[in-house]
Amino acid sequence: MRPVILWFRRDLRLSDNPALAAALKAQCPVLPVYVLDETPGIRPLGSASRWWLDKSLQALHADLLKRGSRLILRRGVAADIIADLVRETGSAEVLFNAVFDPAVENRDRDMAGRLSQISCETRRFNGGHLLGSDTPQTKAGGSYSVFTPYWRAARAQVEIGLHLPAPDALPSPQAWPVSEALETWTLHPTGPDWSAGFSDWSPGEATAARHLTDFVDLALGTYGQDRDVPAIEGTSRLSPHLHFGEISPKACWRAAVSAAHRNSVPEAQVEKFLAELGWREFNTQIASRHTSLESRNFNPAFDSFPWREDPTLFTAWTRGETGYPIVDAGMRQLWKTGWMHNRVRMVVASFLTKHLLLDWRLGEQWFWDTLVDADPASNPGNWQWVAGSGADAAPYFRIFSPMAQGERFDPAGRYVQKWVPELRHLPAKLIHKPWLAPREVLMRAGVRLGSNYPHPVVDHEVARKRALEAYADLRTGQLT
DNA sequence: TTTTGAGTTGTTCGA
DNA sequence: GTCGAACAACTCAAA
Numbered sequence: 211m212r213p214v215i216l217w218f219r220r221d222l223r224l225s226d227n228p229a230l231a232a233a234l235k236a237q238c239p240v241l242p243v244y245v246l247d248e249t250p251g252i253r254p255l256g257s258a259s260r261w262w263l264d265k266s267l268q269a270l271h272a273d274l275l276k277r278g279s280r281l282i283l284r285r286g287v288a289a290d291i292i293a294d295l296v297r298e299t300g301s302a303e304v305l306f307n308a309v310f311d312p313a314v315e316n317r318d319r320d321m322a323g324r325l326s327q328i329s330c331e332t333r334r335f336n337g338g339h340l341l342g343s344d345t346p347q348t349k350a351g352g353s354y355s356v357f358t359p360y361w362r363a364a365r366a367q368v369e370i371g372l373h374l375p376a377p378d379a380l381p382s383p384q385a386w387p388v389s390e391a392l393e394t395w396t397l398h399p400t401g402p403d404w405s406a407g408f409s410d411w412s413p414g415e416a417t418a419a420r421h422l423t424d425f426v427d428l429a430l431g432t433y434g435q436d437r438d439v440p441a442i443e444g445t446s447r448l449s450p451h452l453h454f455g456e457i458s459p460k461a462c463w464r465a466a467v468s469a470a471h472r473n474s475v476p477e478a479q480v481e482k483f484l485a486e487l488g489w490r491e492f493n494t495q496i497a498s499r500h501t502s503l504e505s506r507n508f509n510p511a512f513d514s515f516p517w518r519e520d521p522t523l524f525t526a527w528t529r530g531e532t533g534y535p536i537v538d539a540g541m542r543q544l545w546k547t548g549w550m551h552n553r554v555r556m557v558v559a560s561f562l563t564k565h566l567l568l569d570w571r572l573g574e575q576w577f578w579d580t581l582v583d584a585d586p587a588s589n590p591g592n593w594q595w596v597a598g599s600g601a602d603a604a605p606y607f608r609i610f611s612p613m614a615q616g617e618r619f620d621p622a623g624r625y626v627q628k629w630v631p632e633l634r635h636l637p638a639k640l641i642h643k644p645w646l647a648p649r650e651v652l653m654r655a656g657v658r659l660g661s662n663y664p665h666p667v668v669d670h671e672v673a674r675k676r677a678l679e680a681y682a683d684l685r686t687g688q689l690t
Numbered sequence: 691t692t693t694t695g696a697g698t699t700g701t702t703c704g705a
Numbered sequence: 706g707t708c709g710a711a712c713a714a715c716t717c718a719a720a
Contacts, residue, residue, distance in 0.1 A: 348718060356717055358697065438699075485698080556699065595698085607712045608700045615700090674701085678712075 212302035213239035213383045215295060218281070221307040221337045221455035222266045223415040224273055224376035228335035229305040231374050239383035241299060242274055245292065246285040246395055251313045253504065253586050256579035258548040259453075261405050262413050264397035266454050269414025271392075279380035282389045289321035296330045298387050304330060307337030307455070310498045311586055340368045340459050340487060345495045353499055356602045360495070361488040370460050370467075376415075407546035411450070411582060418451035419461075426465045426475070433479045440540075440551035441624035446483070449583035450549070452490070459487050493591035496601045503590040504574055512599035515684055517569040526667050527562055528576055530630070533659075533666035535642050536616040537561045539629035546629075548582035553619055559596040560610040565673040567680060570597035598681070606681040609674050616642030632656070632663050 216233045222244075224230060233240045244267060248254070255263060271281040284291045292304060304325060308315070322332035336342040346363035347353060354360030399405055425446045429436060436444025451457045466483050469475040497503050507513055526532050530541035540554035550558070555577075562573045574593040578584045594600025620626060623641035627634040633641055635655035640647040644657055645666055652659065659665050 349720090350718075352718095354718085356697065359718055489698080553699075560700095602697075602717090604699080605697095605713075605715095610699095611701060682713085 211238050212300050213241050214303040214305055215292065215299070215301045216240050216242045217292060217304055217306040218242060218244045218270065219306060219455075220309055220453065221458075222270045223418070223456050223458070224270075224277075225415065225419075226337070226374050226458040226461050227307065227376075228337050228374065229307045229333070230377070232333060232335065233303075233305050234377055234380070236303065238302065238381065240279065240380045241282060241295070241301065241383060241387065242279060242380070243282045243284065243292070243295060244270075245288045246283070247288040248285065249287050249289065249313075249317055252311075252317065253313075253578075256581070256584050257399065258408075258580050258582045259584050260397040261399065261408060261548065262411070262450055262454060262582045264392065264395070265411075265413035266456060267392055267397075269416070269456075273376075273415060274380065277377060277379045279382055280386065280389070282387055283392055283395075284390060285395060289317055289324065292321060293324055293328070295387060296325060296328060299383065301330055303333060305333045305335070307335050308343075310339065310343065310494050312498060312501045315498075337458060338455055339494060340364075340370075340463065340491050341495075343498075345491075353495065354492075355496065357489065357492050360492055361485060364488065364491060365484070368463070370463055373461070373464065405548075408548050408582070410547065411549075413450070413454070413456065415456045418448070418456040421448060421451065422446075422457060422462060422465050426469050430466060430469055430483060431475045431479055434482045437482075438553045438619050440554050441620055441622070441628070445552055446486075447549070449585075453583050453585050459490065462487060490585075490588060492601075493585075493587040496591060497587035503594065504578070504586065505571060507599040508594050508601050509599045509603070511684065512597070515599075516567075516680060518567040520566070520568065523566050523667060524562075524568055524572055526664070527558070527566065527568070527573075531664050531667075532561065533645070533664040534561065534612040534670075535623075535626045535630055535633055535644065536612050536620065539626045542629045544577075544580050548580065550581070551625075553615070554625075555592070556596060557610050557612060557615050559593060560608075561612060563597045564609045564677040565612075565668050565670070567673075567677060570594060570599065606684075607678060609677055611670060611674075613642045613670070630663070 214233050214236050216230055221227055267281065274281050296304065318334065325332055341364055345353065346360065346367055425448065429444055433444065436442055448457065448462060452459060463484065466480045470477050470480040500508060528541060530538035532538055536554065537558050540550050540558045544550040559573055562568050563570050570593045574590055577589055591600060595603045598604060598606040621638065623638045626641050633644060636644060636647060636657060640651065644663065645659060657663055
């Protein structure tokens, strides 16, 4: 009997996996495969994502072993690798869950054409999104580019369906094709291993599911307010699990909605969370219609924006040495743990693009490399949203004040204390603006500005005015 | 076709 | 201390 290839991509799980369910229905031997893709034009994973992938593949392999199966690993240009495997094994079908990225979709279509010539069929499923390719259209027949009307229409269109349980066993082929050893991919950093601070993360399907349950039980009820407070665990922290498909967005939806039905969580809180899943859909939908959003402005008017060049300032930003405590706390949390709280992501992104007037692409690329949840649709989408060039973007005059944001969302300074320990003895009233602290307060707290903590790299007022002027120039430049 | 209302997450200034 | 307006007018979506 000819086997079927189950190609895992951004769906590293066994439950709620429509491609897997279809593979089992075929009642043929199943060959689970993961390809470390080197296709030109498809964005290679950043360093933090590679760290995560390493653990997630180990977890998936272990889950498959328990079911009498295994995971075949190959590296290279994915379409070639899959075609090779089809020939080696005589597979009749290749099944996978779609990735709604133009470059990936093109590659998949080409591959399907090639495979059909060697009498192998291809079937594509939607395992990664609430909506498939049939995203809502406006009455005029276009696609939405403003979130709120998009989500009104999309939310009504979401069909969650039944949970697909993980199978107890997968039928094996008589002989397994050769697999590369995961260690040879060197996904885990060596020399130096900078991942010590990642130890709170636990990639894999089982922990993702536990994580979701904990979130719904403990944090969903106050999600609307607490998700903005970086010192507490008010967000779901599901983003990397969702990105790698260790959990499906439909499972998240189901869990949240059923909490509302049990009356254990207020409806409004649940809607807030669903809307965040909605942003994931929105960004995916935008990216599927606009190629290269990691390099091209969604709004072309920004093509002439006068970004400054200043490698020294950029380095200060990446290292968390800007002299603005909430910014520095965020950048250091990112560097240490591969993740940053959402509220703080907005603050640091606003700081880079508006206070420093550095190109959002620099920040996007830095996040791409350092975030465990870096997503090719959401990361550029959110950066462009902050910069003002994106879909339904923030108005340019919305310039976050690092002091105001710190005082509002980290009033006791706990977040700063944790990530910028050299400031931890400053009183809460001054921890977000140490340069205003009297000399003796600084001395008592052991803070020596310009020595063990930097002076602000730019003056807030000056930078804010400069950013507003740059936008005014952009506008007049557009008219002339 | 024209009109109308609305738009993820802010800050500052002056009354 | 609180509140509304200005920031800059623009684009989108629907009636």
